[in-house]
Amino acid sequence: MSAENDIKKYEVIPGHVFVAALLESVERMSGFVLTEVKAFQESEQDNEIIGAMVLQGVNSMLLTLGTNKKSAAPLVSFMTGIETEDLDQELLNDGITELINMVGGSARASLEATNYKFILSVPFTLVGEGVKIVVKKRTDSFMAKLVCDQLNLMLRVYKL
Amino acid sequence: MKMLTIDDSAVVRRIISAAVVVLGYECLEAESAQDALDLLQGPEKIELIFLDWNMPGMNGLEFLKKIKQDEQFKHIPVVMVTTENMPESVIEAVKAGVSHYITKPFSIEELMKKIIESLGGEVN
Numbered sequence: 001m002s003a004e005n006d007i008k009k010y011e012v013i014p015g016h017v018f019v020a021a022l023l024e025s026v027e028r029m030s031g032f033v034l035t036e037v038k039a040f041q042e043s044e045q046d047n048e049i050i051g052a053m054v055l056q057g058v059n060s061m062l063l064t065l066g067t068n069k070k071s072a073a074p075l076v077s078f079m080t081g082i083e084t085e086d087l088d089q090e091l092l093n094d095g096i097t098e099l100i101n102m103v104g105g106s107a108r109a110s111l112e113a114t115n116y117k118f119i120l121s122v123p124f125t126l127v128g129e130g131v132k133i134v135v136k137k138r139t140d141s142f143m144a145k146l147v148c149d150q151l152n153l154m155l156r157v158y159k160l
Numbered sequence: 161m162k163m164l165t166i167d168d169s170a171v172v173r174r175i176i177s178a179a180v181v182v183l184g185y186e187c188l189e190a191e192s193a194q195d196a197l198d199l200l201q202g203p204e205k206i207e208l209i210f211l212d213w214n215m216p217g218m219n220g221l222e223f224l225k226k227i228k229q230d231e232q233f234k235h236i237p238v239v240m241v242t243t244e245n246m247p248e249s250v251i252e253a254v255k256a257g258v259s260h261y262i263t264k265p266f267s268i269e270e271l272m273k274k275i276i277e278s279l280g281g282e283v284n
Contacts, residue, residue: 024265025264025265028265028266028267029175029264029265029266029267076171079171079175080171080174080175080178081174081175081178082174090170091170091171091174094169094170094171095171097169098169098171098172098264101169101243101264102243102264102265104243105243105244105245105263105264106243106245106265108245108246109245109246112246120214120243122214122216
């Protein structure tokens, strides 16, 4: 069998792989167990801090993790052991950026033998009020909201 | 005993430092490989290094190769802590001289186990 035949083909963005990677990353690093919300509406509050990275391959993607300060604080606090009131904005940004880096790394291993194989860019953060990522209509994208009592995270993947 | 964590992420440095301190050791931090090289040249005697792979400037693998060629530092065990989880990356790091390899994400228990193993201790 040729190597080409061993490659698993996805018709659309394999969003479930990124969701699984995020669930694993958050649980292992902080102990929080997230669940996916099936029906949700986007909120500007989900975008106060956005960790992002470009996944470059035949099917290049932009991977983002959006959240708000209220969610980022307990998450980074449980990751680091630093009390929430002692966390500054820089640490919150860094924690979300590091998480998206882990999600990208885990997903890369899972997608290595597929048509969504990619290499990772350096992760970066978008911060500010009312930050939005706007893509052209009909761009293939995937979105998932993951929550638990204290956390509210929005995972997005856009095909570039 | 002093350990050194090298990572451009302050959050990761903090996680590793906290685990090291819980185990009763001291942990110094460097946010770049160059800062770590400068620190190694100083008076501090480092006995274990935690090293990220992907960092701006000199990356972790380049740093590893550099210190493993240096008579003064080549004996220091290095634990790679990275999102680089592909088998070929692990092999490359082992060939370059890492003692242990931890892929992110990791639990605090896994991290502490690797620290103890790196120090030659028993883990229950």
